[in-house]
Amino acid sequence: MDSLFEKIYHTRQQGQDMVLVTAIEKEGEGPVEVGKKMLVYEDGTSFGTVGGGALELFAQKKAQELFKTRRPVTEKYVLEQGKVVENAKTLPMICGGSVTFFYDFIGVKNHVHLFGAGHVGQALANVLKPLNFHITVIDDRPVILETFAHADHKVLGPFIEHIDKGGVKPGHYVVVCTPSHRYDYHVLNRLLESKIDVGYMGMLCSPSKLKDYLAKTRDTFGQDINLSGFYSPIGLDIGGGSPEEIAISIAAELLAVHHGRTTIRHMRELLDADDRYW
Template identity: 40%
Template sequence: MMKNIAEAIYELMEGKKEGVLVTVISKEGSGPAPTGAKMIVYPDGSTLGTVGGGALERLAGVRALSLNNMNRDWLERFILNDSEEKGATGMICGGAATLFFEYFPPQTHVYLFGAGHIGKALAYHLKALPYRVILIDDRKEILDSNNDAGQKIHNSFSEVFLKEKPQPNSYFLIATYNHQYDGLILNRIFKESWQPAYVGVVASRRKRSILLEALLAEAPKADLDKCYFPAGLDLGGGTPHEIALSIVAEIQTIVNNKRGVHLRE
């Protein structure tokens, strides 16, 4: 079933999709679309909605694709005639239309497995940063009580089922209450080729060696450079919030290509 423009705009705003929202913000004289008409242009060139069709829509699509590459917004006035004037579209309507191009980048997704004390603290601190936190846990009452995650999934850790495959370069944090579940989730991330940018596990150094051995047995080609366990920077402290801060700080060093003393080292 084809989604409507309102649903698609919501996806852009939630960071689920990347694209440019084109809106007719003013019109002078005759024109093919009313003020307020909207069209979404996705990075692959596909569109949803309309700003009137014809040459105006084609030119708007070209402009939107260029903005996808530049990650910026844009305001442009199009002349709806075939004159030599700058901005002329070759149309014969005789009016003009001003379009606003609003770029929506894909929001970085953080998949957080485990809604316990550390998971709760992680969701709390990540909420203030430009990430979409997807919290997964098999304990419905604990999951329901969390108000910081952008999305909550009640799911068995032994199945680790996600309806939608995670977008490439997502971040994964594993903080369940059982090391066997930690291993199952870790193995699936690499066996399913989820292409993580980062995989952090709340673990001791002893647990690290056990997890790595099991991971390489299940997924020999796993990119261990993406694996951080114990997760976090060496900031000291052992409370849930102190541990969460060290992990969030570690994610920030990776996102911003900065250095830090990692606990895995």
């Protein structure tokens, strides 16, 4: 059987989020030992234990809340029904002691979903793979998907089905480069309908196609639809139009968004005025 830390490693390799629950303090009686750990997954299943029984069941439910907030939290529990302690939650137990749990959300920080396994998608995967991105590629063409390299996870089927099944999580990055603008619209509209707070949403298209998409989107969702996290035409203006050059421009934009860069400059422009040589 895997150890808990091996389980964490394998879960991250699969691109899945998890919550690590650790007992960090105990006072008086109780079913838990300090240092005990438990992994909780989004579907409610768990690995390891922090004491079992009602306390562990409560911890599992609390851990599941972190899949929405994606923030660590520390909570103290009094294990005696009716007893009130400041800054602690009282559980319906009779042990009489107290325990403090630390809940740590462990997510795949750089998870990118490539909707479309064509030339640009493949070139982008080649660029992103060494940059510690977990890459999921979605396509409905089995032959194209089978030959796709550098994907951590391949999804064969309708594009929007991946969204409907919960494949895209808050904070994930999305690149839309399907073989049809109709599919592009379907994917983007489904993401807007789902209200998933993705970290980046980009679409490969021309300015004229973008204009058409924006008109349709505002007709559907209203003129005040917030598209501040939408990037299209996708990528930075570095010149070049080959799939490989487009991929580099998209990867550069993804990294800029990831690192919170709103203004892109040449590094030499950061030199002090006295040090500028041009």
